[in-house]
Amino acid sequence: MEYKYYRELKHNYLVFEDKSAAKESRYQYKIAQSGRIRGLVPCAERNINGEKYFYYEINSMQTIRDRFSSNKMNADQLKKLLGDIKEVLEGLSEFLLGEEGVVFNCGSIYTDLSSGDYRFIYCPFFDEQKSFSEFTMELLELVDEKDEQATELAYRLCEQSAALGDFTYETIEKTLGEVPTENRDRCYEEKRVEALPENFNEPDEDYSDVYDEFEEEEERGRLKSAGRRLGGKLQLLFSLMFFCVVGAMVYIRMNYVLSSEENMLSILVMLVSVITGVVAMAGGFKELRKTGMDVEKRAKKTSELDEDEMYPEQIDCGDEDDGFGYDDDYAYQSPVRAESSFAGNRIECGETVVLDEVKSDGIALFSRNLDKTVRIALDRLPLTVGKMEGCVDKVLGDMSISRMHCKFINDGGRIAIIDLGSTNGSYRNGLKLAPQQKTYIEEGDEIRLGRVCFDCR
DSSP, X not given: OOEEEEEETTEEEEEEEEOOOOSTTHHHHHHHHHTOSTXXXXXXXXXXXXXXXXXEEOTTEEEHHHHTSSSOBOHHHHHHHHHHHHHHHXXXXXXXXXXXXXXXXXXXXXXXXXXXXXXXXXXXXXXXXXXXXXXXXXHGGGBOTTOHHHHHHHHHHHHHHHHHTTOHHHHHHHHTSOOOOSOOOHHHHHHHXXXXXXXXXXXXXXXXXXXXXXXXXXXXXXXXXXXXXXHHHHHHHHHHHHHHHHHHHHXXXXXXXXXXXXXXXXXXXXXXXXXXXXXXHHHHHHHHHHHHHHHHHHHHHHHHHHHHHHSOOOSSOOSOBOSSSBBTTOOBOOHHHHHHHHTTOOOOOOOOOOOOOOOOSOOEEEESSSSSOOXXXXXXXXXXXXXXXXXXXXXXXXXXXXXXXXXXXXXTTEEEEEEOSOSSOEEETTEEOOBTOEEEOOTTOEEEETTEEEEEO
């Protein structure tokens, strides 16, 4: 069955071409388009050049395969999915329709990201349907194995579907019944072990966010310095106010005749104001001095890092040295080697060896037009990018980014990007990508997600 993804203004569609000539399914078509059955993806029939197409509107929806590819399905989400399937089957039965038109496929069942509800494709002429038993086996890959209740529920669903066959409603009813919480039997343990891949190990520690953590630390340092600077200026302002109070007391004592009580009170106010003003002034200068020292340290640290990157010490040197610390190939040498050259002692270290091209372990994306540089490492794939925390691997908070914007995958050793039907689209080197289609990327490409531009290097 041929289908395609199509975007029209702010609407995303899944388009099926109806090549069947049967007229007995007109009733099913009308019911599918009426929207009377809750849980079905809204659809509309369009006739284009004599051909009939069905447009299923999938705005703000993602397939459960994409939705749970990174963050697996827990027990509550699995129960919600089975409950929505049951509700759809009940709605179909009210109109004397069976489950034959429902597409049970992880790539054709959608989840509404805004509400969390599940939506199903009803297509009477779809001829590539999987049996419900095959769908339950495919569902095992999306269930979180660390969630004991979810895993037990998924295996129970597989067992019931294998026993009852095509009786989907009865299968779900028995599965959603009382689930035993005691120890699993031997059969269940064997199935769980078989589901695990060979040489299963815990994932290695991820160091992909070290770059972002370093920038956050720098930002905290700048905020701390700004706070100290502000605190120092406020203390100097308070000291000036106390000295003004002292001046006012001196003026009153010189121009007015005071009683003994007033005289003692004015002296006390002057004494307290002088002490407080001196303390505030000393504290203000101290905070400003600390701020200056922090800025100087950060600048020195940055310059040292830049110098290390720009002038690394060379292990190999050229055939001859000209006495100024550089060989004939202008390769930088360390100061120690330069001193040895001035002393007249020529260092014998052999000829320079031409190295083969070194291939990096992986490429990454670096943002260009954001206030803070964002790095997206592409060393562990698949990786989903979007702004909905908890549904994606990398969260981008920009308003032009969709909840689940795109996905990066490893396809035969090459990295590919797949747009997940985003609102503002994904671009490679200025060309807009078609939804749900693989596009290979290489080092040097420009990737744009919404309005955020990335350099691939």
